[in-house]
Amino acid sequence: MNKIISKKVLSKSVTEMKIYAPQILKHAQAGQFVMLRINEKSERIPLTISDMDHENGLLTIIFQVIGSTTYELNELNVGDDILDLVGPLGKPTHIEGFKKVCVIGGGVGCAIAYPVAKALSLKNVEVDVIIGFKSKNDMILHQKFEKIANHVFVSTDDGSYQTKGFVTDILSDLLKNGQTYDHVFAIGPIIMMKMVSQLTAKYNIGTTVSLNPIMVDGTGMCGGCRVKVGKDIKFACVDGPDFDGHLVDFDLLQSRNNMYKETETKNYKCLAEKGGHS
Ligand SMILES: Cc1cc2nc3c(=O)[nH]c(=O)nc-3n(C[C@H](O)[C@H](O)[C@H](O)COP(=O)(O)OP(=O)(O)OC[C@H]3O[C@@H](n4cnc5c(N)ncnc54)[C@H](O)[C@@H]3O)c2cc1C
Numbered sequence: 270m271n272k273i274i275s276k277k278v279l280s281k282s283v284t285e286m287k288i289y290a291p292q293i294l295k296h297a298q299a300g301q302f303v304m305l306r307i308n309e310k311s312e313r314i315p316l317t318i319s320d321m322d323h324e325n326g327l328l329t330i331i332f333q334v335i336g337s338t339t340y341e342l343n344e345l346n347v348g349d350d351i352l353d354l355v356g357p358l359g360k361p362t363h364i365e366g367f368k369k370v371c372v373i374g375g376g377v378g379c380a381i382a383y384p385v386a387k388a389l390s391l392k393n394v395e396v397d398v399i400i401g402f403k404s405k406n407d408m409i410l411h412q413k414f415e416k417i418a419n420h421v422f423v424s425t426d427d428g429s430y431q432t433k434g435f436v437t438d439i440l441s442d443l444l445k446n447g448q449t450y451d452h453v454f455a456i457g458p459i460i461m462m463k464m465v466s467q468l469t470a471k472y473n474i475g476t477t478v479s480l481n482p483i484m485v486d487g488t489g490m491c492g493g494c495r496v497k498v499g500k501d502i503k504f505a506c507v508d509g510p511d512f513d514g515h516l517v518d519f520d521l522l523q524s525r526n527n528m529y530k531e532t533e534t535k536n537y538k539c540l541a542e543k544g545g546h547s
């Protein structure tokens with residue numbers, strides 16, 4: 270069993286948990302994820318390994334309460350066990366050969382961007398970070414990014430903290446003012462990754478995005494997570510989740526993720542109204 274060792278509220282809808290899982294940590298690298306199942310009745314969901322404490326065998330997950338499974342996960346407390354935790358899954362993020370990069374995180378995507386920024390910084394790569402949120406109250410991981418990055422820029426949609434606007438406004442200003450990067454990593458809402466990729470294409474800067482299609486088994490068997498990258502069909506769970514942002518069909522990804530929205534929203538509302546007891 271995988272015991273929850275700590276639980277911390279990072280914002281209104283985002284929680285951090287540290288879980289005792291030394292076996293998974295042995296092989297885990299930045300960019301990889303776990304599939305977890307809370308109990309026999311729950312669905313399996315993918316969550317990124319957001320940080321690793323090898324000394325104590327603890328892996329960190331940071332999740333947004335968005336539907337029924339993340340709601341149930343958030344009901345667990347320190348000392349509770351998670352039934353299944355499988356990983357590390359997916360390919361590690363490619364971080365070799367760069368001198369100066371920009372890592373961009375949007376909303377809960379910052380939980381996925383953080384381990385990438387940290388791994389790059391540990392390799393002495395110069396890392397600029399741009400993180401964006403709806404509002405100051407939604408901001409997460411700002412201080413953790415400050416510790417590892419050369420510069421951290423923050424945008425908020427409503428202007429309640431630092432730059433008013435989107436992460437792309439900050440990136441666009443930096444690039445217009447002559448800033449150069451070997452590579453950009455962008456992780457967040459699909460529309461954000463699409464807009465960043467369109468911008469970096471103009472400047473011919475290679476761009477990695479981390480895709481979040483609906484996953485079922487996480488083993489490449491069910492086809493649930495298929496995405497179109499250039500002319501190829503890929504499975505995000507085994508071929509990704511990282512792909513070349515200049516080749517990804519973001520519109521198809523968005524429409525596939527929207528397919529289950531109505532049913533999932535209905536299930537979540539039902540669960541929340543019952544106070545978590547289904
Ligand atoms: C490789 C990978 C890593 C991920 N890492 C993280 C992470 O570190 N932290 C985190 O908070 N989330 C992460 N996610 C997304 C997370 O898996 C989903 O939010 C979760 O499965 C939702 O489950 P649920 O039952 O609570 O919600 P559901 O009831 O399944 O969904 C609720 C709502 O969220 C939307 N939704 C569900 N899954 C996704 C998705 N994958 N992308 C976009 N919208 C979705 C649905 O359309 C629906 O409207 C990751 C996804 C992938 C594929």
Ligand code: FES
Pocket residue numbers: 483484485486487488489490491492493494495504505506507
């Ligand atoms: S989740 Fe089933 S193939 Fe990727």
